[in-house]
Amino acid sequence: MAPPSAARPAGPDAPNAPPPAGSAGRRGLWTLALLGTALRLGLIWSGWCDNRVVADDAFYYFTIARQLAAGHGATFDGLAPTNGFHPLWLLSLTPVFALTGALRAGSWVGVHLALSLCALLDLASGVLLWRLLRRLGFLRGAHWAAAVWFLSPVTVLLSLRGLEGALTVTLFAAWLWVVAWAFGDGAPDARRGVLVGIVTGLAFLARTDNGPLLGLALALTTLGSRLATRGAGRHLLGFFVVAGVTAMAIALPWFLWNLTTFGTPWQVSGAAKLANPQIFGHVPEALGHRLRYLAAFVWVPAYFAAGESMRHRAAFTLFAWAGWLVLAALLPFFILSLLRPRAAVLRPLALGLLGYLVGHAVVYALVLRTYVVWYATVPTFILVFLAGGMAGGELLGRLRAAWRRALAVVAAAAGIAIFAQYFTATRIVPRGEELVVRPILTRIATQAPGTRTVGVFNAGAAGYFAPEIGPFTVVNLDGLVNNPSVEAWRAGRYFEYLDRNVDVVINDADGALNFLLGAGNRPRFDARYPRWSPGSLVWGPRLKTPVR
DSSP, X not given: OOOOOOSSOOOTTOTTSOOTTTTHHHHHHHHHHHHHHHHHHHHXXXXXXXXXXXXXXXXXXXXXXXXXXXXXXXXXXXXXXXOOSOHHHHHHHHHHXXXXXHHTOOHHHHHHHHHHHHHHHHHHHHHHHXXXXXXXXXXXXXXXXXXXXXXXXXXXXXXXXXXXXXHHHHHHHHHHHHHHHHTTTXXXXXHHHHHHHHHHHHHHHHSTTHHHHHHHHHHHHHHHHHHHSTTOHHHHHHHHHHHHHHXXXXXXXXXXXXXXXXXXXXXXXXXXXXXXXXXXXXXXXXXXXXXXXXXXXXXXXXXXXXXXXXXXXXXXXXXXXXXXXXXXXXXXXXXXXXXXXXXXXXXXXXXXXXXXXHHHHIIIXXXXXXXXXXXXXXXXXXXXXXXXXXXHHHHHTXXXXXXXXXXXXXXXXXXXXXXXHHHHTBOOOTTHHHHHHHHHHHHHHHHOTTOOEEEESSOHHHHHHGGGTOSOEXXXXXXXXXHHHHHHHHTTOHHHHHHHHOSEEEOSOHHHHHHHHOTTOHHHHHHHSOBSSTTOSEESOOOSSOOO
C-alpha cells in the first residue's frame, strides 16, 4: 500500500522524509517502549498498585473472569448471571484466571498478571500512536508523543487501574491507524471497509459506548473525504456500509446473549449508574457546573484516578493546570498542522475525531450527567497525545537543532520532577485492598459462622478475596454486577430482595442504602439487620447455628 500523498513539499517532518538519523527513529521508539513497559511492570510486581491504584470495580472483572474460567458462567456471586461488564476485557482476562486456577496461584498473582496485560496493551497503544503520527507526516512529533505516552504518570496510572481502559485505548488507537490507512489515498474500497469494521466491532466489545461514537466518527470522516475527493461517492458509500455491517456482525452475539438471558440489550451497570445518583453522583443542573465539567472533561480520568491514590490533590491539580498551559501554547501549531496538512487524510480524520469528542462530551456531560466516568473518557487521552504530537511536529520543525536539544533537556527535567513528586506522594501498601476487607470478612466468618451471603455496596475486592476467608459469597448491593437487585429496586421490592438473599450487610454507603430501600423501609431493614456495635459497618444477626 502506497503511503498517503503529501499536501506540501517535503521537509524535515514531511511524510516521505527519512527519520533524522536513519533507523534511529525506530530505535528511539523501542527504547521508550521498553522503559515505559519496564516501569509499569516494576510498579505492578513491587506491589505499588495494590492499594487504591487498582480500582475496586476491577475486582468485579477479576471475580467474574475467575467464575467464567471455573465453568460457572458470567456471574459475580454465583447466585445469578450478570452482564455488568464489557465483554472483550472479560474474555481477555478469563485465560489469566484459568491459568492461576490451574496452578493454584494466590489471588494477587492473578491481579498482577491482569495488570501486566494492561501494561502490554499500553505498549501496543504507544506504538500505534507513534505509527499513526508518522503516517500523518509528523516524524519528530511522533517521538515526543510516544515519550509522553510511555513515561507520563497519568498514562501509567490510568492503564494500571485494572479496568477495560487499557484495552479500549489500544483498540481506539488501532481504529485511528486503520482509518488513516483506509483513507490514505482518498478512495477506500469495500475490502478496507471489512478491516475497519472488524476493528470498530472489537472496539465496541471493549467498551460498548464505542459503537455509536466510532460510528459517528467514521461517518464524518467519510463525509470529509467525500467533500475533498469528488467523484468517489459510490466507493465511499460502499466502504461505509461494509464497515458498518461488519461491525454490527461482530457486536451481534453480545446483543443476542443479553436479550435471551436478561430480556434487554443494555448492561445492568449502566442502568444502575443512571438510576442511582445517591451512589454514583450526577453533574449538577446549573449551567456553570456543566461548563466547568466540560472544561475539565479531558482531565476527568486523571482527577479521579489520582485523587484516590494520592495523599494530596493539590500537586496533581497543579500538574493538570500545567498540562492545560502546555496544550494552550501548542494550540496555534495544532491549527497550523490542520491548515497545511502533511497528509491528505488528516482533515477528514480530524472532522471525524471532532465529532467523536463532541458526541462523547454531550453523552457523558449533558445526557448521562454522571461524574464517575473517568474509565469512559480514557480514549480522549490518546486524542490529546495525537494533537500534541501534531502540534509538536509543527513547532519542532521550526526550531534549530540547539533549541530542540534544550527543549528536550527541559522536558526531561520536568518529567523527572513530576515523577519524583508524584510517586513520593502516593500511598504504597502492598496487598492493601486485601488488608482492608480481610479483617471485616474474618470477623463475619468467626462471629456468624452460618452466614451464606454478605452484601456489600463496593463489593469488588470483598468478593474477590472472600473465597480465601469464609464459606460465604459476597453479593453486590448497588447493582453494578447484580441484575436481580436492580430489578427488585425498580419494582419497589429492594428490602424483600435483601431479606431473601442476604444474611449480613456491610453498610459503607448509608445514603445509597436509604435510597434503594425507598421511603418507610429503613425501620424494617434495621429490625432485620441490627448493627453489630456502635460505629461498626457490619449489619445483621450474629448467627450461632448454620442457616438452613
